[in-house]
Amino acid sequence: MAFFFQLPLLLLLAAAHGAAPVLGLTRSDFPPAFVFGAATSAYQYEGAVAEDGRSPSVWDTFTQAGKMSDKSTGDVAADGYHKYKDDVKLMVDTNLEAYRFSISWSRLIPNGRGAVNPKGLEYYNNLINELVQHGIQVHVMLSHLDFPQVLDDEYAGWLSPKIVGIKKCREDFTAFADVCFREFGDRVSYWTTIDEPNVSALGSYDNALFAPGRCSNPFGITNCTVGNSTVEPYIAAHNMILAHASATRLYREKYQAAQKGGVGINVYSSWSYPMTNSDVDVEAAKRYLDFVFGWILEPLVSGDYPDVMKKNVGSRLPSFTKSQSQVVKGAVDFIGINHYYSMYVNDRPLDKGTRDYSADMSLYQRASKTIPGSSKNVPSSSQSVASNDTLNDTERIEYLKSYMGSTLKAVRNGANVKGYFVWSFLDVFEFFAGPQSRYGLYRVDFNDEARPRQAKLSARWYSGFLKNNGSYVQNELDSTESRALQ
């Protein structure tokens, strides 16, 4: 099984955990077939939300209702729908070897199922052709948090509470995947079905940070009026796993022989460290991994959820029928690992009352061993880096160096890692904070209608690394720095 690391440019803890930069790291230290890329996603990048036949996704509804803390929307985002050709040129400047983007389901199939939108098809064909012509390997994500609003209206999207609904959701996702494999599979060999099911299940159905924003009190960030935080995240993730498996099976049966590609899923993957050496904390750190990775990956490996999840969640955790279990088991050609940071974990007795996913984990987590106050989401220190709008983003370069160095160590230790993708190629509309959060190698000016791009120092650095086999010779960095800052 192969792994693609897809590392968002967040901080930091990994640096404290043996991710020290490997001195003398060069492109050719990595196997030639290893790919270095960068990524974006449809809603975050494209804009043009009401253009050329695209129908709304749940994120349009969510942001247009003013649910982002800064009231921002992705209506224009980075305007990639109109600027993709220029962006591919920037990718060429960056010597990017691979690019991962996602397909807007509601642009390609506006009714959620049925007729394909010719304009949507044309856009993705153009983008893919542009990449192929420039020798950039194409990686496609099928579902990156956005989802046609019509399907949410019809059967609550990933929830599909009735059996028929569940089946239908799977059918619709598989049919969407089928269109993508059929139309683009001659040029695309790397398919990821679903981005971070954990994040999507919890953000959308537990804490309501993400569209469609369902939750039940007291678990949401808002006054919850619709949803059920104790059960819905588990149902959603269950359906995502089934949908993933179903699309994978379709690809294997219908396309793989001719197209020779593969299908994977990507998981959110913070590592955990026990806060103390006590048995209960060590146990809690393992339980954390079972909840974070195991929730999604254990079914794909063994056909069932981790035991500790079954125990703590009980009847709220859906179960796989025998035949579902067979479809799910082994349904993955590669795994994408989205890594942001690691957590310190303490045991906490299981609450007796109403529990959601966090409570089911039965632990406390915090981003720092020394700074108390646990963070439910990202450590605040990482937000400050993302909100730093400087072009002189030396911290981002340090972060990349250190993660790439650790990835190289893993490769040398025998890990079958096949690639590394930076999140994000350019600044995009971030799901957590709209345009306030900037992870891009390229800066996008969201205050300017034309959305101009500017290379950050990290783009120059990455470009040099990829081109010059060694690149971050200091004097070169100095000269690119002055160029980047002009």
Ligand SMILES: *[C@@H]1O[C@H](CO)[C@@H](O)[C@H](O)[C@H]1NC(C)=O
């Ligand atoms: C929460 O929403 C409900 C239903 O819309 C409303 O009746 C209630 O007043 C709201 N509570 C608060 C604290 O806003």
Ligand SMILES: *[C@@H]1O[C@H](CO)[C@@H](O)[C@H](O)[C@H]1NC(C)=O
């Ligand atoms: C959520 O679902 C569970 C299990 O069906 C049920 O016991 C609970 O009352 C529901 N909670 C809400 C807020 O609807």
Ligand SMILES: *[C@@H]1O[C@H](CO)[C@@H](O)[C@H](O)[C@H]1NC(C)=O
């Ligand atoms: C860029 O940032 C680094 C580290 O913070 C600093 O040493 C350097 O002087 C800065 N360069 C410019 C041109 O501001």
Ligand SMILES: *[C@@H]1O[C@H](CO)[C@@H](O)[C@H](O)[C@H]1NC(C)=O
């Ligand atoms: C932004 O980052 C630069 C260099 O990476 C640093 O010098 C500067 O202090 C940071 N600014 C803020 C507001 O954190």
Ligand SMILES: *[C@@H]1O[C@H](CO)[C@@H](O)[C@H](O)[C@H]1NC(C)=O
């Ligand atoms: C790249 O650099 C490494 C280390 O300096 C060197 O061993 C290798 O031969 C170089 N490869 C190429 C293709 O230049």
Ligand SMILES: CC(=O)N[C@H]1CO[C@H](CO)[C@@H](O)[C@@H]1O
């Ligand atoms: C346990 C775990 O990793 N949960 C993460 C899943 O995604 C949410 C974002 O919605 C994170 O906040 C959680 O930490």
